[in-house]
Amino acid sequence: MFIKRFLTSFGRYVELMGRTFQRPESWRMFGRQYVKEMAQLGTDSIGIVLLISFFIGAVICIQIKLNIQSAWMPLWVSGYVTREIMLLEFSSSIMCLILSGKVGSNIASELGTMRTTQQIDALEIMGVNSASFLILPKILGLVTMIPLLVIFSTVSGVIGAYTTAWIGHIITASDLTAGMQHDFVPWFFWMGAIKSLFFAFIIASVSSFFGYTVEGGSIDVGKASTNAVVSSSMLILFSDLFLTNLLS
Amino acid sequence: MIELKRLYKSFEDKDVLQDINTMFENGKTNLIIGQSGSGKTVLMKCIVGLFDPTSGKVLYDGRDFVRMTKRERTQLRREMGMIFQGAALFDSMSVLENVMFPLDMFSDQSYKERRRRAEYCLDRVNLLDAVDKFPGEISGGMQKRVAIARAISLNPRYLFCDEPNSGLDPKTSLVIDELIHSITQEFQTTTIINTHDMNSVMGIGEHILYIYKGHAEWEGTKDEVVNSDNKRLNDFIFASDLFRKVKEVEIAELH
Numbered sequence: 001m002f003i004k005r006f007l008t009s010f011g012r013y014v015e016l017m018g019r020t021f022q023r024p025e026s027w028r029m030f031g032r033q034y035v036k037e038m039a040q041l042g043t044d045s046i047g048i049v050l051l052i053s054f055f056i057g058a059v060i061c062i063q064i065k066l067n068i069q070s071a072w073m074p075l076w077v078s079g080y081v082t083r084e085i086m087l088l089e090f091s092s093s094i095m096c097l098i099l100s101g102k103v104g105s106n107i108a109s110e111l112g113t114m115r116t117t118q119q120i121d122a123l124e125i126m127g128v129n130s131a132s133f134l135i136l137p138k139i140l141g142l143v144t145m146i147p148l149l150v151i152f153s154t155v156s157g158v159i160g161a162y163t164t165a166w167i168g169h170i171i172t173a174s175d176l177t178a179g180m181q182h183d184f185v186p187w188f189f190w191m192g193a194i195k196s197l198f199f200a201f202i203i204a205s206v207s208s209f210f211g212y213t214v215e216g217g218s219i220d221v222g223k224a225s226t227n228a229v230v231s232s233s234m235l236i237l238f239s240d241l242f243l244t245n246l247l248s
Numbered sequence: 249m250i251e252l253k254r255l256y257k258s259f260e261d262k263d264v265l266q267d268i269n270t271m272f273e274n275g276k277t278n279l280i281i282g283q284s285g286s287g288k289t290v291l292m293k294c295i296v297g298l299f300d301p302t303s304g305k306v307l308y309d310g311r312d313f314v315r316m317t318k319r320e321r322t323q324l325r326r327e328m329g330m331i332f333q334g335a336a337l338f339d340s341m342s343v344l345e346n347v348m349f350p351l352d353m354f355s356d357q358s359y360k361e362r363r364r365r366a367e368y369c370l371d372r373v374n375l376l377d378a379v380d381k382f383p384g385e386i387s388g389g390m391q392k393r394v395a396i397a398r399a400i401s402l403n404p405r406y407l408f409c410d411e412p413n414s415g416l417d418p419k420t421s422l423v424i425d426e427l428i429h430s431i432t433q434e435f436q437t438t439t440i441i442n443t444h445d446m447n448s449v450m451g452i453g454e455h456i457l458y459i460y461k462g463h464a465e466w467e468g469t470k471d472e473v474v475n476s477d478n479k480r481l482n483d484f485i486f487a488s489d490l491f492r493k494v495k496e497v498e499i500a501e502l503h
Contacts, residue, residue, distance in 0.1 A: 026352065029353055119336050121336065122330065124298065124325075127328075129322075
């Protein structure tokens with residue numbers, strides 16, 4: 001029963017993506033939608049990304065310095081670990097998990113409401129490919145913006161760690177800098193950015209699927225929104241495992 | 249002109265529409281009436297292609313919509329305008345942007361020309377002063393008028409209205425009815441209205457199709473509807489005291 005339901009949903013998802021990745025009817029309108037989605041899904045998320053990353057960067061630095069570091073470890077280890085965690089996991093995977101909550105529920109509820117208020121039917125009647133018109137700009141908009149959010153997140157985390165050093169006096173700035181610069185592997189940055197592209201696709205496409213296929217009323221829109229967040233989070237975790245293995 | 253031939257629609261084992269045969273002429277307001285759950289919304293959705301009929305033909309000036317390719321359907325849909333029950337305006341767009349939307353999508357005109365056309369359509373529905381407002385800031389009646397303006401912006405040959413008076417007061421309903429009727433005559437569109445508003449039936453019903461449990465029970469005009477001896481139609485039409493009294497007066501005048 002579960003397998004049948006999963007396969008049915010997966011088939012409908014693939015079918016929807018088939019309709020989504022088609023040539024837009026009007027490039028002018030596509031461009032307008034694309035810019036709007038970049039602002040709505042990406043730019044509007046910068047604040048929460050900066051805030052969370054700042055505090056996580058600060059907390060990682062404190063945790064490593066006060067709870068992990070011991071006498072036989074070099075002084076730069078806190079900065080080094082903070083950088084590696086931010087680059088390898090937090091700014092790409094964990095940040096995308098957080099964004100799947102914010103952006104995913106936003107997409108699912110927007111499309112779900114459009115479905116229940118017949119706005120999607122109105123597009124279809126006009127002869128517009130509603131999937132391509134509504135979903136494609138969301139996917140491309142988020143995929144475009146996510147590497148920038150990863151960069152903002154990493155930088156904000158590092159600033160958080162320096163602020164801890166400066167305000168809390170638990171580590172000197174020079175030790176932190178030594179750790180931040182120690183054995184830097186540029187590929188780690190690219191690995192995070194590449195992973196985030198996949199996660200952005202998952203967030204936008206899965207959430208769009210749940211929103212676009214809503215049947216019923218406001219309660220069903222709420223359920224779709226929850227399902228979108230849960231499903232995209234699960235898929236991000238599974239694909240993180242797979243991609244980390246593949247890219248390392 | 250839209251013609252339906254032996255139209256059937258089933259959902260799993262349930263037959264919702266059975267053997268519908270009728271013709272909707274252009275320049276006339278064609279009304280589909282029936283009780284809730286009679287199948288009139290499903291019929292409308294089959295006509296506009298939101299549902300595929302189980303069997304039968306939907307002919308748009310001789311072109312069978314059911315057997316068209318996807319591309320042909322898309323082309324034909326650009327000749328349609330539809331007014332939904334809840335107006336279905338795009339929340340994120342202003343009134344002007346809503347009306348300009350079909351033009352932005354499918355017209356090669358310059359921005360100035362598209363805007364002029366949208367303003368003409370809004371003027372036609374007396375809403376030129378609401379261009380910058382958003383759907384959430386205007387009343388239900390105004391939303392319906394914006395929906396009408398959007399529906400006519402591309403000069404459609406076929407106009408569909410799904411319960412256009414739903415949720416509106418009688419006076420506003422009358423305005424909407426008269427607007428749809430005058431647009432139908434002015435642009436010679438084939439207009440199909442799905443309604444159970446008896447004021448619309450008596451006011452603008454030039455061709456009325458009564459659906460009862462999924463089949464075409466009765467067809468006629470607004471003048472014929474009052475004098476019909478079809479019991480099911482009479483039970484439906486004269487369920488309201490007002491219309492029953494109107495009929496009694498008409499019968500008394502005849503005798």
